[in-house]
Amino acid sequence: MGGPKTLNDVEGFLTQLFSDKDLIPLPFQSLLAPWISKRRVPKIQDQYAKIGGGSPIHHWTERQGILLEQVLDQIRPESAPHKSYIAFRYVKPLTEHAVTAMKADGVKRAIALTLYPQYSCSTTGSSLNELVRNLKDQDPEQSIKWSVIDRYPTQPLLVETFAKHIEEALEREYPASERDSVPLVFSAHSLPMSVVNRGDTYPAEVGATVHAVMTRLGNRNPYRLVWQSQVGPSPWLGPKTEDVIKGYGKQGFKNLLVVPIAFVSDHIETLFELDLEYGHVAKEAGITGYKRVESLNDDPLFIKCLADVVKSHLDSGASSTKQLPLRCPSCISEKCGETKKFFADQKLE
Numbered sequence: 001m002g003g004p005k006t007l008n009d010v011e012g013f014l015t016q017l018f019s020d021k022d023l024i025p026l027p028f029q030s031l032l033a034p035w036i037s038k039r040r041v042p043k044i045q046d047q048y049a050k051i052g053g054g055s056p057i058h059h060w061t062e063r064q065g066i067l068l069e070q071v072l073d074q075i076r077p078e079s080a081p082h083k084s085y086i087a088f089r090y091v092k093p094l095t096e097h098a099v100t101a102m103k104a105d106g107v108k109r110a111i112a113l114t115l116y117p118q119y120s121c122s123t124t125g126s127s128l129n130e131l132v133r134n135l136k137d138q139d140p141e142q143s144i145k146w147s148v149i150d151r152y153p154t155q156p157l158l159v160e161t162f163a164k165h166i167e168e169a170l171e172r173e174y175p176a177s178e179r180d181s182v183p184l185v186f187s188a189h190s191l192p193m194s195v196v197n198r199g200d201t202y203p204a205e206v207g208a209t210v211h212a213v214m215t216r217l218g219n220r221n222p223y224r225l226v227w228q229s230q231v232g233p234s235p236w237l238g239p240k241t242e243d244v245i246k247g248y249g250k251q252g253f254k255n256l257l258v259v260p261i262a263f264v265s266d267h268i269e270t271l272f273e274l275d276l277e278y279g280h281v282a283k284e285a286g287i288t289g290y291k292r293v294e295s296l297n298d299d300p301l302f303i304k305c306l307a308d309v310v311k312s313h314l315d316s317g318a319s320s321t322k323q324l325p326l327r328c329p330s331c332i333s334e335k336c337g338e339t340k341k342f343f344a345d346q347k348l349e
């Protein structure tokens with residue numbers, strides 16, 4: 001997805017985001033997108049100002065890419081050297097810039113690796129549709145052969161990294177006598193109910209990650225799966241993170257550990273919404289022990305997770321587009337079936 005590096009980049013970021021038909025299909029989109037974005041700029045700029053003046057997502061994604069190259073070169077020397085390219089959806093470097101750089105470097109074989117562990121047509125689906133559009137335009141001779149890693153919600157090292165971060169936070173933030181009773185509040189970016197009702201697999205895959213992490217932790221703590229960042233008046237998947245925090249406060253809970261479970265790095269959803277906005281909500285609700293688990297960012301265990309995902313993909317023949325939806329109503333405007341066919345038709349050596 002990417003995020004604005006500076007406050008001046010907020011409007012461009014929002015305009016690209018509201019122009020994405022796979023994320024938010026709007027009537028008269030090319031007219032409405034800049035209009036809605038302009039109206040949201042002051043509010044969103046204020047949020048980015050409060051987290052240091054911009055999104056750190058570029059910094060973390062770059063780190064993840066560089067470290068992934070190093071680990072892959074070690075654990076899979078037969079395909080070394082590996083090189084990573086960032087393809088953000090709404091800010092530079094866009095997919096277009098990644099493909100340009102790859103062609104200039106003479107790349108012949110590539111993997112589209114999503115940094116959303118759980119698949120949604122609105123996120124990974126949108127990025128893959130954008131990639132196919134760009135490839136048809138920028139690489140019509142198909143000089144680069146592609147395969148796709150579109151999800152890894154229960155990959156063992158992903159689960160292990162989340163579990164380790166939760167254990168570290170419990171140990172660091174709470175006295176031993178209270179640790180097992182701290183509610184773990186797993187918070188993921190919500191989806192509009194219209195997208196959920198069309199069968200988007202994201203809610204089930206987020207649930208699968210939560211279940212795997214709780215199993216790994218021995219199911220000691222009470223837990224909830226809750227949903228954040230709802231935008232606009234239409235119905236979104238709940239319960240809302242904010243309401244659940246208030247509910248715990250009403251019940252007299254003094255401790256609460258929130259776990260961002262669908263993001264692999266820090267950005268506005270963790271640093272502003274979870275830390276500042278809901279930190280305030282928790283305080284008002286009397287929850288003095290409100291804490292957040294650290295994001296995955298450049299944790300070597302998470303980098304190893306990514307490297308293992310890529311290694312298994314390559315070792316297994318690497319063709320897999322099996323899981324991509326054939327044609328799903330939530331992204332029908334971009335014909336995800338064509339995207340699946342495009343990748344399935346790649347002739348890999």
Ligand SMILES: C=CC1=C(C)c2cc3[nH]c(cc4nc(cc5[nH]c(cc1n2)c(C)c5CCC(=O)O)C(CCC(=O)O)=C4C)c(C)c3C=C
Nearest residue numbers: 002003023024055057120122123189191192231262267268
């Ligand atoms: C797993 C991650 C995400 C899913 C799923 C997702 C779905 C989704 N989002 C919107 C609308 C907006 N999202 C916005 C920002 C935003 N969204 C995500 C992640 C997911 N979105 C992130 C990480 C960010 C912030 C980017 C950053 O800071 O780096 C926004 C813009 C903010 C605002 O105007 O309030 C909108 C709008 C929809 C409609 C949707 C599913 C269909």
Ligand SMILES: [Fe+2]
Nearest residue numbers: 121328331336
């Ligand atoms: Fe789709």
Ligand SMILES: [Fe+2]
Nearest residue numbers: 023189190229
């Ligand atoms: Fe979003």
